[in-house]
Amino acid sequence: MNIEEFGFETQAxxxxxERSQYLEHSVPLYLSSSFVFEDAEDMRASFTxxxxxxxxxxxxxxxxxxxxxxxxxxxxxxxxxxxATGMAAVYSTFAALLNAGDHIVSASSxxxxxxxxxxxxxxxxxxxxxxxxxxKPETIEALIKxxxxxxxxxxxxxxxxxxxxxxxxxxxxxxxxxxxxxxNCFATPYLQQPIKFGAHLVVHSATKLxxxxxxxxxxxxxGSEDLIxxxxxxxRNTGPALSPFNAWVLSKSLETLAIRVERHCENALKxxxxxxxxxxxxxxxxxxxxxxxxxxxxKKQMKLGGNIIAxxxxxxxxxxxxxxxxxxxxxxxxxxxDTRSIVTHPASTTHxxxxxxxxxxxxxxxxxxxxxxxxETVEDVIADLKQALD
Numbered sequence: 001m002n003i004e005e006f007g008f009e010t011q012a013x014x015x016x017x018e019r020s021q022y023l024e025h026s027v028p029l030y031l032s033s034s035f036v037f038e039d040a041e042d043m044r045a046s047f048t049x050x051x052x053x054x055x056x057x058x059x060x061x062x063x064x065x066x067x068x069x070x071x072x073x074x075x076x077x078x079x080x081x082x083x084a085t086g087m088a089a090v091y092s093t094f095a096a097l098l099n100a101g102d103h104i105v106s107a108s109s110x111x112x113x114x115x116x117x118x119x120x121x122x123x124x125x126x127x128x129x130x131x132x133x134x135x136k137p138e139t140i141e142a143l144i145k146x147x148x149x150x151x152x153x154x155x156x157x158x159x160x161x162x163x164x165x166x167x168x169x170x171x172x173x174x175x176x177x178x179x180x181x182x183x184n185c186f187a188t189p190y191l192q193q194p195i196k197f198g199a200h201l202v203v204h205s206a207t208k209l210x211x212x213x214x215x216x217x218x219x220x221x222x223g224s225e226d227l228i229x230x231x232x233x234x235x236r237n238t239g240p241a242l243s244p245f246n247a248w249v250l251s252k253s254l255e256t257l258a259i260r261v262e263r264h265c266e267n268a269l270k271x272x273x274x275x276x277x278x279x280x281x282x283x284x285x286x287x288x289x290x291x292x293x294x295x296x297x298x299k300k301q302m303k304l305g306g307n308i309i310a311x312x313x314x315x316x317x318x319x320x321x322x323x324x325x326x327x328x329x330x331x332x333x334x335x336x337x338d339t340r341s342i343v344t345h346p347a348s349t350t351h352x353x354x355x356x357x358x359x360x361x362x363x364x365x366x367x368x369x370x371x372x373x374x375x376e377t378v379e380d381v382i383a384d385l386k387q388a389l390d
Contacts, residue, residue: 004073008190011073013255017066029248030062059236063247070254071210072222074189075202080222081232082247086185086205087113088240089219093203094122094150096234097179097227103148104129105140107164109157109363111183134162134363135293137169144176151176154183155194156298159346159370160363161186161285161310163294166301170198179227185209186336190261191303200224208337209307211253212260216246260339260375264307267381268373274382275311280319280389282312282367308336309371310363313389317366320345324369329376329384336372341381344370 003015016027035054037043045051054060068080083089094104094117106118108131118129130143134157151173155164166182173180181201182194188209194202204210206218219242221231235241242250265288272286284291287298288305298305313319323343324332330341346364347356359365373381 008074009258012070012257015066015070015073016251017062027063027066027248027251030244032061032244033057057244058239058241061241061244061247063244063251064242067206067218067242067247067251067254068220068222070251071189071204071220074254075184075193075222076195077202077222077228078225079228079232080220081228081235082206082242083219083221083235083240084242084246085217085240086203086207086219089203089205089221090114090183091117092235092238092240093181093201093221093231095238096231098122098125098127098149100126101147102127102150103145104150104152105143105148105178106131106151107134107153107157108132109134109160109162110152110154111158114183134160134164137164140169140172141176144172144178148176148178150181151178152181152183154186155192155301156186156287156306156308157363158186159308159310159344159368161287161292161306161308161370162363163287163292163298163302165294165297166192166194166197166199173198173200186306186308187302188257188261188306190258191265191306192301195223197301201227206250207335209261209264210257210337211250212257212337212339213253214335214338214340216249218242218246218250261307262304263375264337264373265304267375267378268307268309268371269305270378271371271373271382271385272305272309275309275385278386278389280314282314284312285310307373309373311369311371312365313367313369315367317345317347320347320367320369323388326388327384328387329380330371336370338372339375341374341376341384342372343385344372346370 034056046053064082068082072080132139153164180199182199184202185205185208201223203221272289275281276284286309330343333342347366
């Protein structure tokens with residue numbers, strides 16, 4: 001049988017490199033910076049790309065290839081390239097495709113470092129970005145200009161956990177001949193496949209749920225072969241490649257992605273329901289809570305609600321700090337998607353470089369707390385959040 005005929009979990013586990021002469025069951029590490037050639041003709045044909053083979057690990061490596069192939073199968077993509085970090089994936093994807101004078105239309109609710117690219121660095125190269133509010137997708141088309149090239153969004157968003165209709169974005173991109181890029185980091189390929197809804201490229205910080213254990217950094221972009229070819233050539237020359245060791249770790253992590261994410265989501269829904277009932281909490285956002293403004297959209301395009309919850313503590317920034325200082329079990333960290341539950345106060349940490357007005361524009365209030373729900377006994381996580389809130 002062809003591997004594509006199997007289910008998600010089987011593909012995640014059984015997609016792997018051909019065995020070596022040692023007939024290993026688990027794929028070995030290829031910790032080599034370069035690869036040798038049989039003769040001068042082999043070397044010539046390899047560099048002209050008449051042959052598809054490994055030359056140098058900045059270009060490709062067996063471990064990286066296996067990791068990318070798995071993500072491509074999971075996302076329904078034609079090709080991909082793996083990066084040292086999630087932000088290397090975001091930057092390289094944009095940098096490879098954009099020219100001076102191009103224009104981006106993006107959701108305003110994006111990760112802080114992505115916002116910095118759009119507002120601080122890209123303008124130096126005469127690349128402009130226009131933002132639309134995540135809850136007002138009807139405003140998108142009015143922002144599109146003759147020089148608009150890319151439509152970009154995260155769904156669910158970081159850190160507000162808003163959801164946008166991917167099919168709507170796909171239809172807009174098709175109508176206006178735009179490249180639709182979706183950051184699928186919070187959902188993972190297990191919960192959501194944006195390419196099904198019209199996305200041309202999907203970006204992940206593999207550091208998060210794809211690794212799932214807080215061990216390594218990594219990023220990946222997958223999508224149409226012609227766009228990935230441009231990203232590959234840019235990255236081959238600029239050098240943001242994923243290390244073979246990290247690729248090996250991430251590929252092994254994908255073997256347990258489905259079962260891990262199922263439990264993350266089960267725990268997160270219980271935590272969200274608890275938070276919604278607590279008197280010191282103003283509001284809770286979790287895609288699979290019926291109170292979420294885009295609940296119906298989330299149910300349409302996501303298998304489950306993910307592991308990220310955003311909630312608003314009564315009392316603003318001081319109440320947020322007090323809450324963090326009272327936490328005992330959960331970790332105080334800027335990471336997400338770990339086996340260990342993590343709480344973050346975005347206004348004073350991950351998005352602190354934004355002005356208060358800019359924070360509010362992307363849904364970050366002074367009392368907003370982001371929880372990345374882990375794999376602990378969920379009653380223990382709830383008890384820790386309760387004592388901190390109390």
